Amino acid sequence: xxxxxxxxxxxxxxxxxxxxxxxxxxxxxxxxxxxxxxxxxxxxxxxxxxxxxxxxxxxxxxxxxxxxxxxxxxxxxxxxxxxxxxxxxxxxxxxxxxxxxxxxxxxxxxxxxxxxxxxxxxxxxxxxxxxxxxxxxxxxxxxxxxxxxxxxxxxxxxxxxxxxxxxxxxxxxxxxxxxxxxxxxxxxxxxxxxxxxxxxxxxxxxxxxxxxxxxxxxxxxxxxxxxxxxxxxxxxxxxxxxxxxxxxxxxxxxxxxxxxxxxxxxxxxxxxxxxxxxxxxxxxxxxxxxxxxxxxxxxxxxxxxxxxxxxxxxxxxxxxxxxxxxxxxxxxxxxxxxxxxxxxxxxxxxxxxxxxxxxxxxxxxxxxxxxxxxxxxxxxxxxxxxxxxxxxx
Numbered sequence: 001x002x003x004x005x006x007x008x009x010x011x012x013x014x015x016x017x018x019x020x021x022x023x024x025x026x027x028x029x030x031x032x033x034x035x036x037x038x039x040x041x042x043x044x045x046x047x048x049x050x051x052x053x054x055x056x057x058x059x060x061x062x063x064x065x066x067x068x069x070x071x072x073x074x075x076x077x078x079x080x081x082x083x084x085x086x087x088x089x090x091x092x093x094x095x096x097x098x099x100x101x102x103x104x105x106x107x108x109x110x111x112x113x114x115x116x117x118x119x120x121x122x123x124x125x126x127x128x129x130x131x132x133x134x135x136x137x138x139x140x141x142x143x144x145x146x147x148x149x150x151x152x153x154x155x156x157x158x159x160x161x162x163x164x165x166x167x168x169x170x171x172x173x174x175x176x177x178x179x180x181x182x183x184x185x186x187x188x189x190x191x192x193x194x195x196x197x198x199x200x201x202x203x204x205x206x207x208x209x210x211x212x213x214x215x216x217x218x219x220x221x222x223x224x225x226x227x228x229x230x231x232x233x234x235x236x237x238x239x240x241x242x243x244x245x246x247x248x249x250x251x252x253x254x255x256x257x258x259x260x261x262x263x264x265x266x267x268x269x270x271x272x273x274x275x276x277x278x279x280x281x282x283x284x285x286x287x288x289x290x291x292x293x294x295x296x297x298x299x300x301x302x303x304x305x306x307x308x309x310x311x312x313x314x315x316x317x318x319x320x321x322x323x324x325x326x327x328x329x330x331x332x333x334x335x336x337x338x339x340x341x342x343x344x345x346x347x348x349x350x351x352x353x354x355x356x357x358x359x360x361x362x363x364x365x366x367x368x369x370x371x372x373x374x375x376x377x378x379x380x381x382x383x384x385x386x387x388x389x390x391x392x393x
Contacts, residue, residue: 001297001329001385002026002060003378004349006369009033009048013364014371016055022375023382026060027052028101028296028349037068037081040088045095060347061296062092063101064233067215072106073199074211082215086222093226098343099295100223101269103233104212106200106244107193108178110236110274115176115367116355117311123354126368127311128237128277134158135165136173137242141190143197149243154307197242205245209256212247216261223265229343231267231295232257236274238281239308249278251286258293267293270329273300273351276320277310284324291332295343299326299381300351312352312368315377316384326384330392350377 005024007016009032019027031040031048052059065088070076092100103109113136117127135158138146147155165173178188188196200208216230223230238249247253254268268290275281287294301318302310316322329346336344353373359365 001326001333002345002347003382004028004060004347005374005378006063006349006351007052008366008369010051013362014369016052016057018371020056022371022378024057024349024378026058026347028061028063028347029059030062030064030066036066037070037084039084040065040091042091042094045091045097049095049097059095059097061099061101061231062097063296065089065092065100065102067102067104069107069196071215072104072208072211073203074214075199082218086219089219089222089228089230090226093223093228098227099229099231099347101231101233101296103235104208104215104248105235105246106203106208107188107196107242111177111241112367113173113176119311119313119354123356123373124360125312125354126352128309130154130307130309131157131161132173133177133241135162136170136177138162140170140174141194141242143194143242145243149240197244200244201242203245205247208245209247212257213260216257216266220261220263220266224263229265229267229295231269233269233298234271234274236271237277237308237310238274239278249275251281251289254286254290258290264293267295269296269298270294270325271298271300271351272320272322272325273298273302273312276318277302277304279304279319283320284328287325287328287332291328291335294329294332294346297329297346297348298351299348300377312354314354315350315380322381323384323388326381327388327392330385330388334392348381350374350381353377 003024004026005019007027007029049059068081070078071081112126113129113132114127116124119125134150134154137143139162178193235246235249240246272283276283301313301315301320303313304310304319352368353370355370356372359370359372
């Protein structure tokens with residue numbers, strides 16, 4: 001597997017030198033300075049790739065070329081935005097980068113309610129707490145009809161949680177949920193997110209799925225011509241928030257994506273933490289079924305709770321069978337090698353590492369993207385890979 005590291009570009013507080021010292025050989029990054037929907041100029045992509053190569057690393061996955069919400073709703077100038085997306089794929093292909101990760105989540109990207117949840121060793125992790133999310137949705141955002149999306153037990157706890165929050169705590173919760181986490185178009189206000197939510201709710205699940213398939217039918221041929229593999233990231237968390245439709249949350253969702261647009265250029269990102277936040281997603285079975293179309297892997301883990309809440313655990317200490325998953329992926333790599341296929345080695349990266357020790361006081365550390373937390377995760381995952389490879393050369 002290709003040991004990779006997400007880098008946020010030249011302004012990232014973690015330098016390429018530090019990434020190389022962590023033992024990673026590949027970089028996962030994006031052109032974060034280019035606004036969502038604009039074309040990625042070929043010269044800019046090539047220059048960024050040359051910068052990475054000069055450090056002795058290789059850019060193997062674009063994560064991501066963000067999709068404008070107008071593409072997802074097929075409103076506004078969506079046809080031009082799709083043409084821009086095609087041109088960006090061409091730029092990536094000409095720069096020699098083999099894969100593009102993207103997502104089709106409505107309104108908000110990955111969502112957490114607490115970005116500094118204390119785990120047992122006092123490190124800080126990311127957490128999604130259903131009670132607090134419901135408190136925000138029902139009592140702070142006051143979304144129309146929100147109460148119908150929660151059980152009476154959750155609503156009772158949410159009301160108590162809301163009443164116990166100070167104004168400062170309410171604002172922090174709102175910031176955590178809607179203030180523009182990595183990968184989105186930017187921050188929302190309380191009013192603007194209501195408008196966006198209503199637009200997607202009106203679209204519905206089947207409308208959302210239809211728009212995804214139409215997008216893929218338009219861009220996958222360009223990816224084929226450009227030598228680029230597209231790999232869609234699952235919804236995070238993989239269930240409805242704000243009553244919004246979700247179309248990349250289950251094995252059946254992935255199956256529909258791969259069969260409706262059946263091309264080697266149309267694949268998936270197997271994010272263990274996202275898919276694994278649902279107990280009914282069998283990650284090992286998914287790796288075995290979709291192995292030939294898995295072009296990128298996020299190897300992170302979570303500990304689930306009965307009501308749907310979860311927090312991001314150590315990479316080898318969650319509810320997902322990380323060893324079994326890696327074993328299935330290594331088996332797929334051996335199959336690709338024996339079949340003489342391209343892209344034999346699957347890019348993987350540690351994800352959402354804990355914030356530990358002195359980094360708590362450091363400036364510019366993005367939630368989930370600490371150096372020491374991901375360094376620990378990469379080392380643990382590398383150990384599993386080496387052990388399994390030794391047993392099954």
